[in-house]
Structures are given as C-alpha cells and as structure tokens.
Amino acid sequence: xxxxxxxxxxxxxxxxxxxxxxxxxxxxxxxxxxxxxxxxxxxxxxxxxxxxxxxxxxxxxxxxxxxxxxxxxxxxxxxxxxxxxxxxxxxxxxxxxxxxxxxxxxxxxxxxxxxxxxxxxxxxxxxxxxxxxxxxxxxxxxxxxxxxxxxxxxxxxxxxxxxxxxxxxxxxxxxxxxxxxxxxxxxxxxxxxxxxxxxxxxxxxxxxxxxxxxxxxxxxxxxxxxxxxxxxxxxxxxxxxxxxxxxxxxxxxxxxxxxxxxxxxxxxxxxx
Amino acid sequence: xxxxxxxxxxxxxxxxxxxxxxxxxxxxxxxxxxxxxxxxxxxxxxxxxxxxxxxxxxxxxxxxxxxxxxxxxxxxxxxxxxxxxxxxxxxxxxxxxxxxxxxxxxxxxxxxxxxxxxxxxxxxxxxxxxxxxxxxxxxxxxxxxxxxxxxxxxxxxxxxxxxxxxxxxxxxxxxxxxxxxxxxxxxxxxxxxxxxxxxxxxxxxxxxxxxxxxxxxxxxxxxxxxxxxxxxxxxxxxxxxxxxxxxxxxxxxxxxxxxxxxxxxxxxxxxxxxxxxxxxxxxxxxxxxxxxxxxxxxxxxxxxxxxxxxxxxxxxxxxxxxxxxxxxxxxxxxxxxxxxxxxxxxxxxxxxxxxxxxxxxxxxxxxxxxxxxxxxxxxxxxxxxxxxx
Numbered sequence: 070x071x072x073x074x075x076x077x078x079x080x081x082x083x084x085x086x087x088x089x090x091x092x093x094x095x096x097x098x099x100x101x102x103x104x105x106x107x108x109x110x111x112x113x114x115x116x117x118x119x120x121x122x123x124x125x126x127x128x129x130x131x132x133x134x135x136x137x138x139x140x141x142x143x144x145x146x147x148x149x150x151x152x153x154x155x156x157x158x159x160x161x162x163x164x165x166x167x168x169x170x171x172x173x174x175x176x177x178x179x180x181x182x183x184x185x186x187x188x189x190x191x192x193x194x195x196x197x198x199x200x201x202x203x204x205x206x207x208x209x210x211x212x213x214x215x216x217x218x219x220x221x222x223x224x225x226x227x228x229x230x231x232x233x234x235x236x237x238x239x240x241x242x243x244x245x246x247x248x249x250x251x252x253x254x255x256x257x258x259x260x261x262x263x264x265x266x267x268x269x270x271x272x273x274x275x276x277x278x279x280x281x282x283x284x285x286x287x288x289x290x291x292x293x294x295x296x297x298x299x300x301x302x303x304x305x306x307x308x309x310x311x312x313x314x315x316x317x318x319x320x321x322x323x324x325x326x327x328x329x330x331x332x333x334x335x336x337x338x339x340x341x
Numbered sequence: 342x343x344x345x346x347x348x349x350x351x352x353x354x355x356x357x358x359x360x361x362x363x364x365x366x367x368x369x370x371x372x373x374x375x376x377x378x379x380x381x382x383x384x385x386x387x388x389x390x391x392x393x394x395x396x397x398x399x400x401x402x403x404x405x406x407x408x409x410x411x412x413x414x415x416x417x418x419x420x421x422x423x424x425x426x427x428x429x430x431x432x433x434x435x436x437x438x439x440x441x442x443x444x445x446x447x448x449x450x451x452x453x454x455x456x457x458x459x460x461x462x463x464x465x466x467x468x469x470x471x472x473x474x475x476x477x478x479x480x481x482x483x484x485x486x487x488x489x490x491x492x493x494x495x496x497x498x499x500x501x502x503x504x505x506x507x508x509x510x511x512x513x514x515x516x517x518x519x520x521x522x523x524x525x526x527x528x529x530x531x532x533x534x535x536x537x538x539x540x541x542x543x544x545x546x547x548x549x550x551x552x553x554x555x556x557x558x559x560x561x562x563x564x565x566x567x568x569x570x571x572x573x574x575x576x577x578x579x580x581x582x583x584x585x586x587x588x589x590x591x592x593x594x595x596x597x598x599x600x601x602x603x604x605x606x607x608x609x610x611x612x613x614x615x616x617x618x619x620x621x622x623x624x625x626x627x628x629x630x631x632x633x634x635x636x637x638x639x640x641x642x643x644x645x646x647x648x649x650x651x652x653x654x655x656x657x658x659x660x661x662x663x664x665x666x667x668x669x670x671x672x673x674x675x676x677x678x679x680x681x682x683x684x685x686x687x688x689x690x691x692x693x694x695x696x697x698x699x700x701x702x703x704x705x706x707x708x709x710x711x712x713x714x715x716x717x718x719x720x721x722x723x724x725x726x727x728x729x730x
Contacts, residue, residue: 132631133632134504134509134510134618135513136360136513136517136618137362137516137517137520143503154629155629179616180358180616181615181616181617181626181630181632182630182631183630184615184616184621184630185630205360206359206360206616206619207358208357208358208359208361210356211356211357211358228361229361229362230361231360231361231362231364231365233362233363233366233523233524234361234365238364242361253362256362256520256521256523257362257517257520258517258521
C-alpha cells in the first residue's frame with residue numbers, strides 16, 4: 070500500500086495548500102487569459118504575478134462563447150482570440166511559464182475545446198505541467214468523460230460550488246473534489262463588485278463543516294479589504310477581472326500594465 | 342430505449358453542460374416538470390389555450406397545385422396560421438403555464454428572427470408576466486418589425502453586442518442574465534436545445550403538431566419534411582411518427598451560400614459533435630473547438646447548433662439530414678406564393694425547396710411538409726434579395 074502511494078507523485082496543489090496552512094496563510098490565485106493582449110505580454114504578466122505573490126495561477130483558455138463570464142473577461146477573450154491561439158500554443162505558454170517557476174497551474178476553460186481533443190488533451194496537458202483543470206460548464210454529473218482521462222495523469226478537476234448549491238448537492242460534489250473547491254461568491258457572472266454578499270463566510274464554514282478540502286473563493290473580489298476579509302475564513306482568494314482591467318485600461322502601455330499588476334498583486338498578497 | 346434517459350441524454354448527446362450556479366435551478370425545473378407533465382389539469386389548461394388562443398388545430402391542407410406539379414399528394418401542416426404566425430407559440434404557451442405554476446414572474450428569452458421573442462412576449466402579456474428578450478444587435482437591425490411587435494406587447498428587447506451579434510450570442514447573454522437572476526427568473530428556451538429538461542419540455546409542447554397530423558391524415562404519410570434550425574418544428578412533427586418505421590423523414594438544414602463555402606448553418610451536414618449552451622450536439626466550430634458563425638438567409642435557422650435529439654437520430658439514420666441553399670429556399674418561397682397563394686417563412690421555404698431534390702422519389706407518394714411559419718416578417722429580406730439578383 071505504502072509503496073503504491075509513493076509511486077503517485079503528490080499533486081502540487083496539495084503541496085502548496087499544505088505549506089500555506091503550516092504558515093497560517095491564505096493562497097492568492099490570480100486569473101488571466103492566455104494571450105491577452107498578446108502572447109509575450111501575457112507571459113510577462115504571468116511572471117509578474119508569480120514574482121509578486123501568486124501561490125497558484127489560473128490561466129484561461131480564450132473561448133468564443135464565454136457564457137459564465139462578465140464583460141471584462143469577455144473582452145479579454147476577444148483580444149486574445151485575435152491572435153488565433155490554439156491549445157498547443159496554450160500548452161507551450163504553460164511550459165515556458167513553468168520553466169520560469171514551477172508553481173501550480175489551474176487551466177480554466179469551457180468544455181468544447183477540451184472535448185474535441187478527447188484523450189489527447191490530458192496527455193498534452195500533463196506534459197505541459199498542468200496541475201488542475203476547471204471546466205466551468207462541466208458539472209460533476211457529466212464529468213466522467215474527462216476525469217477518466219485526467220485522473221491517471223494526476224491532474225485534478227476543480228469543482229465549483231455556488232450560492233444556489235444546496236447542502237445535499239454540496240456533500241455530493243465535495244465527495245468528488247480534490248485539490249481545492251472553488252466557491253463562487255456571487256449569484257452571477259465573473260466581474261469585480263464593490264460589495265459582496267454577507268453570506269460568503271457562513272457558506273465557507275458550511276463547506277468546511279462537511280469537508281477538510283481547502284476552499285477558494287472567487288467571482289467579484291476586487292480589493293485588498295475584500296480579500297483580507299474573506300481570507301480570514303477561506304484558504305484561497307481568486308481574483309481575475311480586476312487584474313484584467315489593468316490590461317484594458319493600459320492597453321497601449323505595456324510597462325504600465327506590468328507595473329500596475331505588480332503593485333496590485335503584492336498589495337493583495339500582503340493582506341493574506 | 343427511453344429518450345431522453347433519466348440524465349437527459351439522447352444516446353451520447355444532450356445532457357447538462359452548465360455552470361454550477363444554474364444546476365440546482367435546472368434540477369428543480371426537471372422535478373417540477375416531471376410532476377406536472379402528465380397532470381390532467383395542466384394538459385387540459387394547455388389544450389384550452391391552444392384551441393381558443395392559438396387557434397388549433399391548424400389545418401392540414403392538401404396543396405392542390407403543388408401536388409400537381411410534383412405528381413404527389415403534398416400536404417402542408419399550416420403552422421403559419423397560428424396566432425403570432427409560427428409554431429413557436431405552442432411552446433411558449435406551455436412554458437408560460439409552467440413558469441406561472443412554479444411561481445416565477447420574470448421571463449427571459451433569446452430570439453433570432455424574433456418569432457420566439459414575439460411568441461414569448463405574447464404569452465407574457467397574456468399571463469401578466471415581466472418579459473425581457475435578448476436579441477443579437479445584427480438581428481435587431483434586420484428584424485425591426487419583430488422588435489417593434491415585442492415592444493408593443495410590453496417586452497423589453499435587449500440588443501446583444503458581443504460576439505457575432507446573432508442568435509448564439511443572444512443565448513449567451515440570456516444565460517448570463519439567468520445566472521444572475523436565477524431566483525426570480527424563468528428562462529424560456531425557444532427550441533429543443535439547452536440543458537435537460539428543455540429538449541424534452543419543448544418537444545412535448547411542440548408534439549401537438551404531429552399528433553394532429555396523425556388524426557387529420559387518417560393514414561401514415563410516406564414522407565415528412567421539416568426545416569431544421571434548432572429543430573423544434575421538426576421534432577414537433579416527427580416525434581409522434583418515430584415509431585412508424587415506414588415513414589421517411591427529411592430534416593432540411595440551411596445550406597446558406599453552399600456547404601462547401603463554409604457560409605451556412607447546417608450543423609449536422611457540415612459540423613461535428615461538441616458542447617455548447619448546455620448540451621452536447623452537432624456544432625459548427627473551428628479546429629480549436631471555438632464556435633463558428635452561422636449563415637442563412639433565414640434568421641430563424643441562423644444558429645451553429647441543433648437540438649441533441651436530432652444529433653441522435655442523425656447518427657441512427659432515422660432522420661435524413663440534408664440542406665438547401667439560400668437561393669433554393671427563395672425559389673421555393675416564390676413557387677409557393679404563386680402556386681398556392683401562401684407566403685411562407687423563409688425558414689419553412691427550406692422544407693418546401695427540398696421537394697425539388699427528391700422529385701423522383703415522391704412521385705405518387707403522400708408527403709407532409711411542416712409549414713412552420715408565415716413570411717410576413719421576411720418581406721424586407723426578400724425584396725432586398727430580389728433587387729440584388
């Protein structure tokens with residue numbers, strides 16, 4: 070038994086959460102789209118995030134029909150799609166980032182680009198060094214056709230829980246979850262919000278009463294105060310739209326993009 | 342085999358591919374619908390409105406001069422004579438009754454040509470429900486009259502500026518609204534697509550078309566033809582006949598400028614299986630799995646996907662999927678105007694156009710075509726097309 074367990078390499082997501090727990094810290098997980106505004110700049114942005122406190126990085130594969138995303142990420146995908154990024158390009162991006170620093174990578178995607186590649190997706194994803202995959206439109210009920218490919222590669226599927234998820238369903242999903250579970254803090258699409266629901270902390274507690282798996286909270290978080298506050302109960306904070314907004318606001322000044330994201334990132338991390 | 346199965350699959354198609362926020366609502370809808378589906382009172386109420394408000398049954402008309410032309414008995418199922426001018430109202434009546442029973446007072450819908458939008462706005466007026474319709478900005482511009490109709494009926498029309506600004510983007514935006522307002526809002530999907538149980542719900546409400554044909558024809562037809570966008574009028578006509586294996590079925594997709602040009606909306610004839618808008622089905626997409634823009638002269642067919650049940654029956658070869666081009670559809674449109682005094686919708690004209698392709702096969706046979714809508718909405722498109730010729 071022990072020998073068998075040793076053979077499977079520990080997933081880096083688990084390792085990271087273990088380390089942070091021992092340090093009594095909350096993980097900072099920034100999200101960006103691969104290729105926004107272009108491949109080289111987005112690689113620079115990812116490196117900047119790593120240099121400035123990211124513990125895990127979530128990378129979005131641009132999709133034509135991002136139904137769960139708000140305007141900021143929609144426009145980010147549109148900018149990236151102009152560069153006609155293939156899955157191979159995305160994997161090469163991840164390889165380059167991993168050779169810069171080997172931190173856990175969550176690949177965020179809609180299901181269709183993964184589905185059409187079938188088994189090849191998991192092989193290439195594993196070679197690229199992806200540690201977890203979050204497929205926003207693939208609930209546990211339909212996910213067997215992906216898990217059968219990624220499980221042998223020790224890639225985790227990251228599941229979502231939402232404010233609408235009831236207790237029974239929560240238990241069911243948590244029984245499949247590994248790495249961490251992503252709690253969607255608002256009933257809505259992605260995007261920065263000035264105020265977040267009061268219920269987040271009690272929901273995180275509800276999840277923690279059921280399972281010992283780390284809980285990440287995302288959707289809507291945009292300030293240090295919010296991150297700090299939610300970070301008191303959650304194990305990870307996920308921020309996407311607010312970071313991507315810096316790209317949009319400084320689209321013609323790449324230096325400014327990098328500088329603003331560096332400042333924002335280290336400020337967030339300092340509060341976790 | 343039960344279709345769909347308990348998880349909403351039609352073979353490998355269908356299912357539920359949606360974000361977690363929506364899952365509980367869709368499961369609730371399924372539970373509620375299962376209870377009410379065979380409820381006598383609910384069915385009675387549905388039938389009451391179909392008869393007294395929609396004007397059903399719609400006639401099954403033996404098109405005399407069309408029959409003479411093709412030396413066959415060609416019947417037209419006159420869905421164009423329904424209130425609001427198309428088959429779409431069958432479904433919206435049913436879903437509005439369902440929403441009211443679920444206690445949802447706010448309705449959202451997507452629309453392409455505007456027919457489903459008008460049918461939704463109509464039932465919302467009828468049942469005093471709040472109504473918002475999402476419509477691609479391009480469609481808003483080319484279907485101004487339907488936008489005006491919806492507004493007259495009290496609906497708010499939201500032009501969608503993202504993506505290709507057509508039906509698929511309207512559906513994306515409707516889904517985003519639904520995710521945000523899930524507690525108060527009922528999403529009224531207009532075709533046999535989307536997450537389970539929508540393909541089942543819409544099929545149930547549209548099946549009245551085929552059930553009436555069974556009664557009206559008093560025998561089995563040899564051949565049935567329907568146009569396919571999402572495929573609700575086709576499923577409505579075909580479903581009661583699936584068990585009669587001797588009845589041949591043709592689903593006519595929008596070939597646009599020709600399948601080989603890539604400018605079409607024929608998801609089965611020119612696409613591959615994929616996942617979009619909550620279900621697995623044939624889709625138009627590029628090599629990276631991104632959804633392609635569809636093209637058809639008929640805005641109601643201008644969608645890069647199709648209902649999952651059609652995908653299943655395409656693989657099973659129970660329905661033969663084929664396509665006709667914009668040009669062929671317009672030719673059939675003109676033919677029906679002149680031969681029968683009926684101005685069909687451009688969508689339905691695709692089904693009529695297929696007669697020409699199988700004229701040898703239909704000789705001496707009984708053919709039923711679903712005339713799913715009337716062409717009043719298409720006057721602008723047709724006059725533009727003809728003046729460019």
